[in-house]
Amino acid sequence: MSGSDKQPAGAWKDLTADSSAEGSRLDQWLATVLAPDLSRSRVQALIRGGAVHLNGAPVLEPKRKVAAGEHYSIELPEPEAPEPQPEAIPLDILYEDDELIVINKPAGLVVHPGAGNWTGTLVNALIHHCGDTLSGIGGVRRPGIVHRLDKDTSGVLVVAKTDRAHRALSEAFADHGRSGNLERAYEALVWGTPACLTGVIDAPLGRASADRTRRAVVSDEREDARRAVTHYTVLERFGERKDTDAVAALVECRLETGRTHQIRVHMAHIGHPLIGDQTYGRAFRTKANRLPEPLREMVAAFPRQALHARLLAFRHPVSKETMRFEAPPPQDLSELVATFAAL
Incomplete structure (x- = not known):
C-alpha cells in the first residue's frame, strides 16, 4: 500500500x-x-x-x-474482549507494596488477555493474587500494565496496582528513561558477533508490509515509522575463534525506546538475530545443523527467542525512591549459554 x-x-x-x-x-x-x-x-x-x-x-x-x-x-473488527477473570497462576514476585508489584515473568506467559489468549495470562494471575488490594485503574479493579514483555521473553516486569502509580509509571515508560528515571537491560544470545563490540542501532520500526503482525526496519518517511534506538554491548563470544567470526555471542541490550519486538528486529537488522527466534531469525535455522552435539540438538529444540529482561530500575511513584530489580536468566537459557561456552 x-x-x-x-x-x-x-x-x-x-x-x-x-x-x-x-x-x-x-x-x-x-x-x-x-x-x-x-x-x-x-x-x-x-x-x-x-x-x-x-x-x-x-x-x-x-x-x-x-x-x-x-x-x-x-x-x-476487534473482537469484544471478555472481562478478565481471576486465575490461580503461580507468580515469582520480586517485590510488592500497596502501589505496585514487580514480577519475574516466565517465558510462555502472555501478559495481557487478547485474541487467542483470553485466559491464563499475567493479568488473570494478578487479579487473583492482588484481590481487593487493587484500588482501581480508570475506576475498575484491575492491574495497570505499563510495559510488556513478549510471551516467550522472560524477565522483570512492573505492574501498577493504583491509578496514581499507573499514571506515574506510564509517564516514565513513555519518556523511555530520558529523564534518568528508568533503566532497562536485556540479555540476548545471538548468532555470530557484531563487528563492533559496543554500538547503537538507531533504525525506525514499522509494520512489515508482508505480515502486519511483524515489525521491520522502515524508512523514517513512512507514516507508521517510529523511532527505535537500542544500545548493545557484547558480553561474551562463543566458538573456536574468539573474534567476529565466533559462532554466537551473549549481548546486553539497553533500550532508549520501547517498540514492539525492538531488540529482536534490531539484532536481526545488523545480521545477528536471536537464537531460537522463529519470526526474525528463520534464515539462520540451518546454522544449528553445523553445531556439534549436544549443542545442535539443544538449539534445534529451543522453543523461543533467547531473550531475558535482566534488569529494571525506576523511581517509585509515591516514595520517589529508586527501585532496582534484577533476575538471573531462567534455567533453559542458562543451560543453552553454558553449552555454547563449552565450545
Missing part, C-alpha cells in the same frame, strides 16, 4: 483473489473466505465503512466484481 494512503488503525488481513474468485461479487467472495468469522452482512458493512482496500485505496461498493490476482487488505 502506498505511504500516502492513510489507513485506520486496526488488525489487517491481506488476501489475493485466485482464479476461482474471478467475476464474483466482492462481498460474496470475502464472506466465503472469511467464514465463519464474518457474515456477509458484516462484510458489506466493512466495505461501505472503508475497511476494505484495493491497491491502497478503499473500495466502497460491495457489488464490485473481483478479478483474479487482485490484492485486497481488510481491517478486521
